Amino acid sequence: MSQAPKTYIQRYPDAEGYYGQFGGSHYPPEMKPALQELLDTYLELRESPDFQRDLDTVRKTLQGRPTPIQHLENLSKQVGGAQIYVKREDLNHTGAHKINHCVGFALLAKKMGKTKLIAETGAGQHGVALATAAAHFGLDCEVHMGGIDVKKQSSNVARMQLLGASVISSTSGQSALKDASDSAMLAYTEQHAHALYAIGSAIGPHPFPMIVRDFQAVVGQEAREQFLSQSGGKLPEHVVACVAGGSNAMGMYSGFLDDPDVVLHAVEPTGKSEEPGQHAATLLHGRPGTLHGAKSLVIQREDDTPADVSSIASGLVYPGIGPEIAMLFTDNRLTVAGISNDEVIGAFFRLAKYEGIIPALESAHAVAYALKLAAKRPTSECILVNLSGRGDKDVDYVIENCGTGLNSK
Missing domain, CATH: 3.40.50.1100 (Rossmann fold)
Structure with a gap:
């Protein structure tokens, strides 16, 4: 009996994390073990009924x-x-939609034995969502934000701080989202032993784009x-x-x-x-x-x-x-x-x-x-x-x- 053709989601990314010519993992070599650990854990949990049940529960009761x-x-x-x-x-x-993958990353962090979530944010919606998920699951939280956005989105900065997150202002470059991402990725390379990078969008090295897409x-x-x-x-x-x-x-x-x-x-x-x-x-x-x-x-x-x-x-x-x-x-x-x-x-x-x-x-x-x-x-x-x-x-x-x-x- 012939097998049903694979769906789009089953076809992409390929085993190396590529979407056609794009994607892959172009990150410092010393981060390869951390990214492999994340990939292996995610692929295992993605098929776990218990993990999906926990995710569905928090989506209904916390997210609405x-x-x-x-x-x-x-x-x-x-x-x-x-x-x-x-x-x-x-x-x-x-x-905003950001909390969809933030609660997923928080659950992943707990399963991996991590105690902290790290992220970047631009408008602040991702930072607020991650701070919320971290508070809900009892995790520390560190959010990197461009200096311009810290001023422009001061209400979201206050929300993150109320939720217990540390907000770190990035003043390099344009002091905007790209620079916050640079800062957050550097923090992850330094703290990956106890922290998970809950990336704010479908970007970054494999497996981050796949994980964010799946949670969203x-x-x-x-x-x-x-x-x-x-x-x-x-x-x-x-x-x-x-x-x-x-x-x-x-x-x-x-x-x-x-x-x-x-x-x-x-x-x-x-x-x-x-x-x-x-x-x-x-x-x-x-x-x-x-x-x-x-x-x-x-x-x-x-x-x-x-x-x-x-x-x-x-x-x-x-x-x-x-x-x-x-x-x-x-x-x-x-x-x-x-x-x-x-x-x-x-x-x-x-x-x-x-x-x-x-x-x-x-x-x-x-x-x-x-x-x-x-x-x-x-x-x-x-x-x-x-x-x-x-x-x-x-x-x-x-x-x-x-x-x-x-x-x-």
């Missing part, structure tokens, strides 16, 4: 899963085209089942997510990668302009390189070092992209679009004013693109957006710099 799908009826009527739906990951405890896949799995149930068995024609490292995107895409008729859209920050240093659109402007231990696409200077990048959303200020996202892009499985800062602010205000949802600036990129896409598509089509986080963290910044949006349309 499942999160719902909501039809944006008011905005869909305004646009007059395709119907827009959002997966409400902003309703997770701590306000609950988003796409739920969304697929919920949409089929609500639509009478019809899948959405379009699935949309903002991208930087790729945790929220790969989580959402995972439910639809084996459905070739579903178009997957990746939304990047084109920031102030598409001039160098004014955006963070890696798929649109990057080229092959190595960053944070993996081969991927990277926005680079002429000397092949990572270039400065920019976005109004702290969580998207990253010069690279997850290796799996890079493969999906080069394989033409993703449609890529750029959204400017001005378009993001417009979507931020419109979603708040007409749907009662204040989105994270990161998520507002995906919403802004969905509004543009819907206007071009027939009313018979449906667009499903991953609303990856809520905008509490961004309200003060937006009001200070952009007003209250009372005149938004």
